[in-house]
Amino acid sequence: MKMKSALYLSLVLVGLQVQALHIPNHSDEQEEQDTPHSPAEGGNLPHLKIVPSNADFAFRFYKQVTEEESNKNVFFSPLSLSTAFAMLSLGARAHTLSQLHKCLAFNLTELEEREIHDGFQRLLQLLNDPHREVQLSMGNALFINNELKLRQKFLEDVTTFYDSEAISSDFQNSEKAVNEINNYIKTKTHGKFVDFLQNLSPDALMILINYVYFKGYWEQPFKSFSTRDDDFFVDAKNSVKVKMMYQSKLHNIHRDEKLSCWVVEMPYKGDVAALFVLPDEGTMKQVEDALLKDTVSNWSQSLEERPIELYLPKFSISGSYDVKNLFIKMGVTDVFSNNADLSGVAEGDRLMVSKAIHKAEVDVNENGTEAAAVTMIELVRLSEVFPLPHVIKFNRPFLMLIVDKTTYSILFMGKIVNPTVKEG
Template sequence: MKSALYLCLLLLGLPVQGQYVFDLSVEQQEQKIPHSPEDHSPAEGENLAHVKIASSNADFGFRFYKQVREEVGSKNIFFSPLSISTAFAMLSLGARSNTLSQLHKGLAFNLTEMEEQEIHKGFQRVLQLLNDPHREVQLNMGNALFIDDRLKLLQKFLDDVTNFYYSEAISSNFQNSLEAIKEINNYTETKTHGKIIGLLNSLDPDTVMVLVNYIFFKGYWEKPFNSFATRENDFLLDAKNSVKVKMMHQNKAFNIHRDKKLSCWVVEIPYKGNATALFVLPDEGTMKQVEDALLKETVSNWMQSLEKRKIYLDLPKFSISGSYDVKSLFEKMGVTEVFSNQADLSGVAEKTLLKVSKAIHKAMVDVSENGTEAAAVTVIEMVPMSAEIPPPPHIRFNRPFLMIILDKTTHSILFIGKIVNPAAKED
């Protein structure tokens, strides 16, 4: 009988003291993760491991999004593709044969374009860059393994997860499942500053290891919205139904793009520091068309096509969350063996056959007016108002839209979301 390995991907987003925040857990691990400055020139960029995996992570993120869309229908979507791919990439250190091949394929890693070692070096570098305490955007990510007292991990696996993924190993007694659940819940509650409480309510009786990945993001709008301009307004759920929302407003210059082919507006709203959010507003009736076109090439084209222009911008305040059964979603994406009795995770532990019994992912985001004015000067110059012909467009995010949060330092897509109903609080 295979012992169970539980993957737990924890994310939480919330406002802290009225600031705009994705609080996706954990205190900074400065003592554990070395922070090194970016010591490369742009010309070297394409050969860097973290740049190579960024491309794969984007491919994976949009494939996963489309699978989630099939599952949830017309509900809100919000998740971190980087969190999920990091957890499964770390697990792949102990995978062998077809189990490893399926994981690589599912995570969109092409071993003809990069070596297996480069994958892990790429994540190592991402962790270093995200956990840099000198960044204006606070963005931290880390991993933990809760390991049963009876399970003897192979030294190489332990060394690799520590070296590449800076994972901490925590000894647990899974024979006393109630105590193990309490320990893991206490850990996650502490790491999320009391915001994720009682995440686990049960564990498979055969569980011998639980893997936790967390990510924490705290960003300030470069151009905060004025709360005095926020008004209650209608958000159109569909042709017949609407809900009342708090609609924020700005009348400033933003980087925008009108994608005529896909019939959508793209508005970039940057954070102070090297992170930014893309808000994508499909024309009425074109959401599926835009979603179907979600590929790394599409986003790259949007980013390259952005032009600074004054606009009238309406954006709702919203707080949404999502909980996902990653095991079910991965199985539909062709990653099946790691969850079955055919799983080959022989590189994890001595004399113990392992399979993944469950993998969950929870994320939440809170968007509001607040932020801090950027001290740095914007790189792109504003277009003088007198040169604006025709007049500024009025872009109203008063119907379902997409949100993509990008970290420019690591070239990573941190979060992908679809806001169908900004007033919905449930998962």
Template sequence: MKSALYLCLLLLGLQVQGRQQEQIHHSPEDQSQADIENLPYVKLAPSNADFAFKLYKQIRDEVGNRNIFFSPLSISTAFAMLTLGARSNTLRQLHKGLAFNLTQIEEKEIHEGFQHILQLLNDPHREAQLNMGNALFVDKQVELLQNFLDGVTNFYYTEAVSSNFKNAPEAVKEINKYVETKTHGKIVDLVKSLEPETAMVLINYIFFKGSWERPFNSLITRDDDFFLDAKNSVKVQMMHQNKHFNVHRDEKLSCWVVEIPYKGNVTSFFVLPDEGTMKQVEDALLKETVADWLRSFKKREIYLDLPRFSVSGFYDLKSLFEKMNVTEVFSDQADLSGVAKNLLLKVSKAIHKATVDVRENGTEAAAVTALEAKPASLPIPPPPHITFNRAFLMMIIDKTTDGLLFLGKIVNPAAKED
């Protein structure tokens, strides 16, 4: 019987209030466009986007009409790290499931891409607080192969922690303490128990805390209705702004797209489908669609209403990946022979938890923006009023790496889901 590698993926979502730091934007200097496009993390971005939207649709089909919130980047990072020890068909299935096309990006470039992403996301000079990291809790009886250890350490900056899984309660306590520390107290007691055959626990976490570039004024937040469907609604705290945003009206998909940037180099897209068109918009979620929205944005004044909300998501990745035809790594046929000496491993469990907290907060001093001139002599139509009072999508994107940090659908901002 195979020993079980318990694979655990953990993260915390955003809180829209952040601390202020000097912003230093690291952009490649003195490089041609061709050189930039050949950087591994740039070549990796389309694959990660494809995986994100593929997984989103799988989650949607599984959870139905409920809130969705997860970090595709956290999940792809953890499974990419695992590919360092995967071989034969197990490796091929993982590559295909993660949307890595080896005719367009070499295996080494995949890991170099994630290495660069981790460097850029963890830049201490970022204005937004953004931390991403990995840890490997390994039973004292397990001896990792040097190549695997070197790979997870050098490419993924993984902390390897020796644990005694024979003393399961103590190991659970140790893992939960690590998770709680890395998520700033937001995720506690995640692991309830460990299976008797557990040999390793692999963890990836991501934590984002940012301030809106232009905060909402909490004094004008008020109770309003959020419509769950044609007949039912819940009361929410609706925030308001009348400012200039990047906005696009996608007539083909019947939706509004509004970009709400954070201070620093992170931004968010909020997508409001017209009534009855959510599935149409979801089905069209592809990297090409998002690229088209980016190209089509125009800065214009709008009246924006956005609910204050806090939602979380908890997902069984084993079930989701199996439905995407990634099955072998979870079975007795798993070939993870590149991980440890003289030990047959399979992934027995893979879980992912994410949480998001959207609020008005920001720092007043940083909310000052340049005055935007308007032509005085031309008649102009009134600003559109875009009210997020029904189901909508949200994306949080790191502009430095083009990484999709978080992706979600808010169906009920008042729901307490876990």
């Protein structure tokens, strides 16, 4: 029994400006409905309904990861994970379905099941708008073994709500199938994933894929000639040498006195922004414990434009996560076991998911950010006022979130503990 779930992302931060980002709560929905932020958002109430749940899931997953790796770099795409497992939930039934909903933070007393999928449908439309200034794309695909007969309803739903491609493949010719899947991922992520999938389980019947690709440029790029060698303090006793970027400009910033941290927003051209959070020395855990959608929303609404001297290191980090292990700890057990009920997926075959891998990478430099994420699932038979600072220097561990302002979605998030260590 085998399931592959993997997520990869590569980032290259570039540019800067100022603009508030706001993650709405359920109470914000009417306001958003009455005052859309752009003409394209006239009908985006469906995606606004899933924003709080997606944010809750992002922070829960982050906390689960950092419980086990508190002193390591972290980076992942919560949106890719949410989308892939929401798509899989179309074929889940009974307790398997309720566990997925709970893990993904979908409360069916507040949200109807159809609204979840309507939300992702609208989210995909907004993210993939070809007229956007940033290069941003997200999509899904099913690679289906010839012998698997999908239920028509499942096929129609994944196509309608998730715009998923359905690609027939001969899994008996494993090498050919792996090459087909890897070529698809390589193309969709603009070469960020090469030879992503190593092999197929002998019992593999379907591979479910979600990919997210983002490439953007700062509103105001850093100047390469201002980048200098500097110290980054990994902890109280240890430091490493980094390439520290610098600029003195107006930025949207906020000082959270309660949590003892600085928040700096750095927008890209085209309604996407990076939010950098710099905890005071010794307060990282305090900030991490308070990572909730309300906290981030309050930070975003409290941002003020101020002149500051900003130092930010260049870095390239990656992370790899066993999603199966993390999801089991988050209460998702059935779908990975003989108790799996995925009877809505196919006719005549009992299916389960046996493995989920999530991989991510981020690169940050003076010019821009490029990011890609892939989630793969393989199904097999069941067997707030403050004194203005002169300097905000990111020379100790900090957090990073990349938020799409059109959909209020957290595309990527993570923690940079040591900018010089590539592998998380």
